[in-house]
Amino acid sequence: xxKTPTLEDVATRAGVSTATxxxxxxQPDVVVEETRARVMEAVEALGYAPNFSxxxxxxxxxxxxxxxxxxxxxAIFAEGIQAFQDVLQAERYMLLVASSGYDPAAEAEAVRTxxxxxxxxILLIGLDRDPAVYDLLATQxxxxxxxxxxxxxxxxxxxxxxxxxxxxxxxxxxVRLGHKRVAMIxxxxxxxxxxxxxxxxxxxxxxxxxxxxxxxxEADYATGAAADALDRLLDRVPDVxxxxxxxxxxxxxxxxxxxxxGLSVPGQLSVTGFDDLxxxxxxxxxxxxxxxxxKTMGEAAARALLAAVDGQxxxxxxxxxxxxxxxxxxxxxx
Amino acid sequence: xxKTPTLEDVATRAGVSTATxxxxxxQPDVVVEETRARVMEAVEALGYAPNFSxxxxxxxxxxxxxxxxxxxxxAIFAEGIQAFQDVLQAERYMLLVASSGYDPAAEAEAVRTxxxxxxxxILLIGLDRDPAVYDLLATQxxxxxxxxxxxxxxxxxxxxxxxxxxxxxxxxxxVRLGHKRVAMIxxxxxxxxxxxxxxxxxxxxxxxxxxxxxxxxEADYATGAAADALDRLLDRVPDVxxxxxxxxxxxxxxxxxxxxxGLSVPGQLSVTGFDDLxxxxxxxxxxxxxxxxxKTMGEAAARALLAAVDGQxxxxxxxxxxxxxxxxxxxxxx
DNA sequence: CCCGGTCTTGTAAGCGCTTACATCACGCAT
DNA sequence: ATGCGTGATGTAAGCGCTTACAAGACCGGG
Numbered sequence: 001x002x003k004t005p006t007l008e009d010v011a012t013r014a015g016v017s018t019a020t021x022x023x024x025x026x027q028p029d030v031v032v033e034e035t036r037a038r039v040m041e042a043v044e045a046l047g048y049a050p051n052f053s054x055x056x057x058x059x060x061x062x063x064x065x066x067x068x069x070x071x072x073x074x075a076i077f078a079e080g081i082q083a084f085q086d087v088l089q090a091e092r093y094m095l096l097v098a099s100s101g102y103d104p105a106a107e108a109e110a111v112r113t114x115x116x117x118x119x120x121x122i123l124l125i126g127l128d129r130d131p132a133v134y135d136l137l138a139t140q141x142x143x144x145x146x147x148x149x150x151x152x153x154x155x156x157x158x159x160x161x162x163x164x165x166x167x168x169x170x171x172x173x174x175v176r177l178g179h180k181r182v183a184m185i186x187x188x189x190x191x192x193x194x195x196x197x198x199x200x201x202x203x204x205x206x207x208x209x210x211x212x213x214x215x216x217x218e219a220d221y222a223t224g225a226a227a228d229a230l231d232r233l234l235d236r237v238p239d240v241x242x243x244x245x246x247x248x249x250x251x252x253x254x255x256x257x258x259x260x261x262g263l264s265v266p267g268q269l270s271v272t273g274f275d276d277l278x279x280x281x282x283x284x285x286x287x288x289x290x291x292x293x294x295k296t297m298g299e300a301a302a303r304a305l306l307a308a309v310d311g312q313x314x315x316x317x318x319x320x321x322x323x324x325x326x327x328x329x330x331x332x333x334x
Numbered sequence: 335x336x337k338t339p340t341l342e343d344v345a346t347r348a349g350v351s352t353a354t355x356x357x358x359x360x361q362p363d364v365v366v367e368e369t370r371a372r373v374m375e376a377v378e379a380l381g382y383a384p385n386f387s388x389x390x391x392x393x394x395x396x397x398x399x400x401x402x403x404x405x406x407x408x409a410i411f412a413e414g415i416q417a418f419q420d421v422l423q424a425e426r427y428m429l430l431v432a433s434s435g436y437d438p439a440a441e442a443e444a445v446r447t448x449x450x451x452x453x454x455x456i457l458l459i460g461l462d463r464d465p466a467v468y469d470l471l472a473t474q475x476x477x478x479x480x481x482x483x484x485x486x487x488x489x490x491x492x493x494x495x496x497x498x499x500x501x502x503x504x505x506x507x508x509v510r511l512g513h514k515r516v517a518m519i520x521x522x523x524x525x526x527x528x529x530x531x532x533x534x535x536x537x538x539x540x541x542x543x544x545x546x547x548x549x550x551x552e553a554d555y556a557t558g559a560a561a562d563a564l565d566r567l568l569d570r571v572p573d574v575x576x577x578x579x580x581x582x583x584x585x586x587x588x589x590x591x592x593x594x595x596g597l598s599v600p601g602q603l604s605v606t607g608f609d610d611l612x613x614x615x616x617x618x619x620x621x622x623x624x625x626x627x628x629k630t631m632g633e634a635a636a637r638a639l640l641a642a643v644d645g646q647x648x649x650x651x652x653x654x655x656x657x658x659x660x661x662x663x664x665x666x667x668x
Numbered sequence: 669c670c671c672g673g674t675c676t677t678g679t680a681a682g683c684g685c686t687t688a689c690a691t692c693a694c695g696c697a698t
Numbered sequence: 699a700t701g702c703g704t705g706a707t708g709t710a711a712g713c714g715c716t717t718a719c720a721a722g723a724c725c726g727g728g
Contacts, residue, residue: 004474006714017678022716032676047473049450053396054714056387058683064430072416075409082406085433094451095431096398099419116383117428139381140338223612252616278557282586284618340684351708356686366706388684392713 005046014042025050056118065305066096066114067123068107074221075277076247076294077125080147083298084123091306093120104191108133115140121309123301127151127158128193143308147301149194150318157314159301163194166290166321167201170272171244173288173323175209177331179242179270182206183215185229185254187246198246198274215240223253230254234261241270241332248273248280251287255328266330276324285327293319339380348376359384390452399639400430400448401457402441408555409611410581410628411459414481417632418457425640427454438525442467449474455643457635461485461492462527477642481635483528484652491648493635497528500624500655501535504606505578507622507657509543511665513576513604516540517549519563519588521580532580532608549574557587564588568595575604575666582607582614585621589662600664610658619661627653 011018016039024031024039031039042048056062065088069077085095096119098110107124111133114122122137122144134155137144146158174182184202187195203214215237219225226245230253233243245251251273255265263269265285273280273289280287300317308314345352350369358365358373365373376382390396399422403411419429430453432444441458445467448456456471456478468489471478477490484494508516518536521529537548549571553559560579564587567577579585585607589599597603599619607614607623614621634651642648 007716008714018715019679019717020677023677026716030676035677049446051391051714052451053387053390054683055716056683057385057391057685057714058716060683062387072406072412072419075412078406078409078412082433085406085431089432094447097419097429097431098423099416112383113428117386223616249612256616278583279613279616282557282590282613282617341686342684352685353687353709354707357707360686364706369706385684388713389686390713391684391715392686394713 004051005048006051007048010039010042010046010048013046014039060118062118062120063092064094064096064117064119065121065123065302065309066098066111066117066119068098068100068110068114069125070102071099072097075249075279076275076292077148080294080298080301083295084147084302085298087299087302087306091302093306102188102191104129108136111136115142121145121305123147123305124156125149126193127154128191128196131155143305143314145301145305145308145314147297149197150316152316152318154316157304157308157316159297159304159317159319161292161297161319161321163197164201164204166292167198167244167274168205169201169323170274170288170290171202171205172209173325174242174244174270174272174329175205175211177270177329179332180211181237181240182211182242182244183217183233183237183240185226185233185243185245185250186216186218187221187250188218195246202244219250219253221247221249223249223256226250226253227257227260230257241268242272242329243269244272246274248275248277248287248289251289251328252279252283255283255285255287266328268333270329270332272329280324280326283328287324288326288329289324291322291324293321338385339382340385341382344373344376344380344382347380348373394452396452396454397427398430398451398453399427399455399457399636399643400432400445400451400453402432402434402444402448403459404436405433406431409583409613410609410626411482414628414632414635417629418481418636419632421633421636421640425636427640436522436525438463442470445470449476455479455639457481457639458490459483460527461488462525462530465489477639477648479635479639479642479648481631483531484650486650486652488650491638491642491650493631493638493651493653495626495631495653495655497531498535498538500626501532501578501608502539503535503657504608504622504624505536505539506543507659508576508578508604508606508663509539509545511604511663513666514545515571515574516545516576516578517551517567517571517574519560519567519577519579519584520550520552521555521584522552529580536578553584553587555581555583557583557590560584560587561591561594564591575602576606576663577603578606580608582609582611582621582623585623585662586613586617589617589619589621600662602667604663604666606663614658614660617662621658622660622663623658625656625658627655 007018011021024036100107124146126149144156148160150158150160186199189196217229217232219229255271258265273287276289276291280289304314341352345355358370434441458480460483480492482494484492520533523530551563551566553563589605607621610623610625614623638648
C-alpha cells in the first residue's frame with residue numbers, strides 16, 4: 001500500500017515549502033503563476049489529496065453537516081433529504097446521517113455524536129424533542145435547523161410547513177362537500193409533533209363546523225396497520241363517510257381494506273391522504289391529499305443551515321402546501 | 335461560546351497528565367482505580383468530548399463509512415441504505431453519504447472525496463464504473479463493497495442478487511403461461527449494469543423458448559415516462575401480450591396508461607415489475623414482480639464492509655430473490 | 669545609490685490527540 | 699542492604715495541515 005502523499009511530499013517534489021503548497025490549494029491568487037504551476041504539477045503527479053482530519057483540526061471546520069432522520073425508508077424523508085444533500089454537495093459539504101427510529105433518546109444521542117464529530121451544523125426533523133438537545137446545541141454553538149415542521153421563534157429556526165393548517169383545510173373541504181361523520185387514521189403521535197398537528201388540524205376543522213368530534217385511530221407507518229385501523233374505525237363509527245389519513249401510505253392501506261370490504265371509494269366512503277407521494281396518483285381512485293414541497297423544503301433547509309454555519313442570522317421559513325383534489329374524496333351519498 | 339474542553343483541560347483539573355486521561359478513555363484497565371475515578375469526574379464536570387479530527391489524525395481511523403448512492407429518492411435504495419446504516423450505527427460507525435445521480439464521473443469524484451475524508455470503507459452500488467475507481471481504492475487501500483448487484487471475483491466483493499437470472503425466471507413464467515409476444519420497459523441502461531442485466535435476463539428467457547426477440551423501450555425512473563414508453567411499445571408491437579418492466583415504478587406507470595387506453599390488465603395485457611416495493615400490492619391489479627431482499631442485503635453489505643475494514647477477508651454474497659406471483663400477470667387471452 | 673514599500677516565499681508554532689519510551693515508587697528475592 | 703522486576707504515570711514526539719510572522723527580492727522615488 002502506497003502511503004498517501006502528504007503536503008510535505010508535494011512541497012519536496014515541487015521544491016517549495018509546505019506553506020506555499022497549502023497556499024496554492026487554498027488561496028491560489030497569492031502565489032505567483034510559475035510556482036503554482038510547478039506545485040500543481042506535483043500535486044497531479046503524486047495524486048495528492050489533502051487530509052481532512054488534519055485540515056479540520058486546525059481550521060475547526062469539518063465541511064460536514066449532520067442530519068438526524070427518523071428513518072430513510074420513509075419516502076417522505078427520502079426526497080427532502082436528497083434535495084438537502086444535493087445543495088450540500090454543491091457547496092462542498094458532506095452529509096453525515098444518523099437515524100433515530102422516532103426515538104427521542106436515540107435522537108439526543110445522535111446529536112451528541114454528531115457534535116463530537118465536529119459537524120458544522122445539524123438538521124433536525126420536527127419540533128418534538130428533549131430541550132436538553134437544544135441546550136447542548138447552544139452551549140456548543142453548533143447551528144441547527146428544524147425541517148418538516150414550522151414554528152417561528154423556537155430555539156432553532158425551522159423550515160417547513162403548517163401541518164395543522166394543511167390538514168384543517170383538507171377536512172374543511174370534506175365538510176364543504178357535506179361530510180358530517182369524519183374519522184381519522186393517524187400515524188403514531190407520541191414524540192411526533194407532525195402527526196399530532198395533523199390530528200389537531202382535523203379536529204379544529206370539525207369543531208369550527210360544529211360537527212361531532214373526530215374519532216382517531218393510530219397506526220404504524222404501514223398499509224397493513226392502516227387497514228386494521230380502518231376496521232376499528234368502522235366499528236366505532238358505523239356511519240362514517242370520510243376517513244382522513246395522516247399520510248398517503250396510511251390512506252392507501254385504508255383504501256385497500258375498504259375495497260376488500262366491498263366499500264366503494266369514494267361512493268360509500270371517502271378517503272384522503274397527506275404528502276402527495278407518487279403513490280397518490282397510482283392507486284385507484286387517485287388520492288385526494290395535501291402536496292408538501294419536499295424538494296423545496298430540503299433545499300431551503302440546506303441553504304438556511306449553511307447560512308447559519310456561515311454566521312448569518314437565519315429566519316424561519318414557512319412553505320405553502322397545496323390541496324390536491326383528486327378522486328378519493330367526493331360528496332357523501334346519503 | 336464556551337470553548338470545547340480539551341484533553342489538557344481535563345488533565346489539569348484531575349491533576350494528571352494528558353496521557354493518563356487518554357488512557358482512561360481508551361484502555362481504562364491500565365489506569366489504577368482511584369486515578370481513573372478522579373479523571374472521570376473531571377470529564378463529567380467539564381462535559382468533555384474527544385475531538386474526532388485530532389483522534390482520526392493520529393489513529394488513522396475515522397469510524398466513518400462512505401456510501402455513494404445514485405439517489406436516495408429511489409425507494410429501492412432507501413430501504414437497503416437504512417438497513418446498512420442501522421448496522422453501522424450499532425457498531426459505532428457513522429455514514430457519510432454522497433449521491434451520484436447515476437453519473438459515473440460524479441461517482442468517481444465522490445469516491446475521491448470520501449477517501450480524502452478518510453472514510454474507513456466505502457459502499458458502492460452496482461458494478462458499472464470507471465476501472466480507475468477500483469484502482470484508486472486499491473492504491474489507497476480503502477476497502478469497498480458493491481451492493482445491489484453480484485459478481486464473484488470482481489475487484490471488490492459484492493453483496494447482491496442476480497438481476498439477470500431473476501428477470502429471466504419472471505419472463506420464463508410468462509412464457510409458461512403462454513405469452514409469445516413480450517416487450518420490455520427498461521430503466522436507463524447506460525452506466526447501469528442492474529438495468530442491463532434485467533434486459534439480458536428477459537432476452538435470454540425468450541431466446542431459450544425460441545420466441546421472437548424482446549422489444550425494449552427505455553424510460554426514466556418515473557411513472558409518466560413509463561406510460562409514454564408503453565405507447566411507443568404498443569406502436570412497435572401491436573400484438574404484445576406481456577410487458578415486463580425494469581422495476582415496480584415503471585410497471586405502475588405502464589399499468590396506469592394501459593387503463594387509460596382502455597386495456598384491461600391482465601385481461602388484454604399482462605404487466606410485471608421488479609423489486610416488490612410496497613407499491614406493488616397497492617396498485618390494481620396487484621403487481622407480479624420479483625422480491626429483492628433489500629434489508630438483508632443492506633445489513634449483509636454493512637457486515638461485509640466492516641469485516642473488510644477490520645482486515646478480514648471478505649467473500650461475495652449472493653442473495654436469493656423470489657418470484658411474487660400476483661394478479662397483473664395471467665395467461666394471454668388469444 | 670539608498671530607503672522604504674510591495675510582493676512572494678519560507679519558518680515555525682501550534683491544533684488535540686495517541687503512544688513509545690522514560691521515570692519513579694514499591695516490594696521482594698538475594 | 700542491594701538490586702531488580704513490576705506496574706502506574708509522566709514526557710514528549712509526532713500525525714498533516716494552516717497561518718502569523720519573518721525574510722528576502724525587487725521596484726521606484728528622492
